Amino acid sequence: MPAPQVDIFIPCFVDQLYPNTALNMVKVLEAVGCQVHYNPAQTCCGQPAYNAGYVAQSRDVATKFLRDFAGDASRYVVSPSASCVGMVRNSYSSLFADTPQAGACRGVQARTYELTEFLVQVLGITDIPGAxxxxxxxxxxxxxxxxxxxxxxxxxxxxxxxxxxxxxxxxxxxxxxxxxxxxxxxxxxxxxxxxxxxxxxxxxxxxxxxxxxxxxxxxxxxxxxxxxxxxxxxxxxxxxxxxxx
Known part of the structure; x- marks a missing residue:
């Protein structure tokens, strides 16, 4: 069976303040057989601007997110942040409604997961050996x-x-x-x-x-x-x- 292909999304604050959490996520994903990919051009999902009411600016950042993760439709997008996943999965629907990016948005949304739901719901794993x-x-x-x-x-x-x-x-x-x-x-x-x-x-x-x-x-x-x-x-x-x- 081919290894699940995973693009990891590392949120801004994890990257800047808790990098070991990102490394630990990679460690866990690789231990369960995933092939992990990291796009160094990735930045933010747009949530801070969106929650502060700056919708247009948030859409600009979110558009970049879609470009960063729109490459291979067979890959999952996995993040150690439920809040960022919630932003992509829910708020992007209104951000990109009736726009040329709507189709790309739905595609990325469908394969974006928080780490634990990916492990349990997609891979069927409920414990990590050796943990x-x-x-x-x-x-x-x-x-x-x-x-x-x-x-x-x-x-x-x-x-x-x-x-x-x-x-x-x-x-x-x-x-x-x-x-x-x-x-x-x-x-x-x-x-x-x-x-x-x-x-x-x-x-x-x-x-x-x-x-x-x-x-x-x-x-x-x-x-x-x-x-x-x-x-x-x-x-x-x-x-x-x-x-x-």
Missing amino acids: SLTGKYTYHDSCSGLRECKIREEPRQLLDGVTGLERLEMAETTTCCGFGGTFAVKFEAISVAMAQQKVEHALDTGADYIVSTDVSCLMHLEAYIKKEKLPLRCLHVADVLASGW
Whole structure:
């Protein structure tokens, strides 16, 4: 059986702030038999501009995204960010409605996946051989992952297959962490209060780790955790699946 061909999309903030998460995603994809391709010309999906109301500018960036990933229609596009995947899968439909790029948009949308849904739904993999991490984790359902991409069980299935790791569900796991991009800047007090609530729920479980599909959420929660010097670590799901081997 030929190896699945995967084009990886590495979001701006992963590239700049969490490059090891991107490398760990590649490690996991290659371990399950994928042939991974990286287009160094890739930039942003356009989500920051779109969420800030700059629709025309966002469309310009999104048009480049379509060009960057429109090459081989047999390849999957996989990203370690549910929020970016949600942008492509949902917001692009309105951005490119009734435009010459509409057909290309639908083609890219149909083969774009978040990492855990790709592993579980496309490849049928629910555990990564050799993955191990000692401790207890609680899972944060990001707004984009849960509501835009409909991802809930996939990351849990994969994480539950990690040797030495125990899941402890926190209260209100589906509640927003408070990041929301520019929301965290424009409404700082509300944003911090939401992070505090999320972290307190995680601490109540006795978990060692908060794990999620979105480093944007984890970045926000980690800032609060470090400021308060709390005994919690934030890990992206790719970092966990790449542990121990």
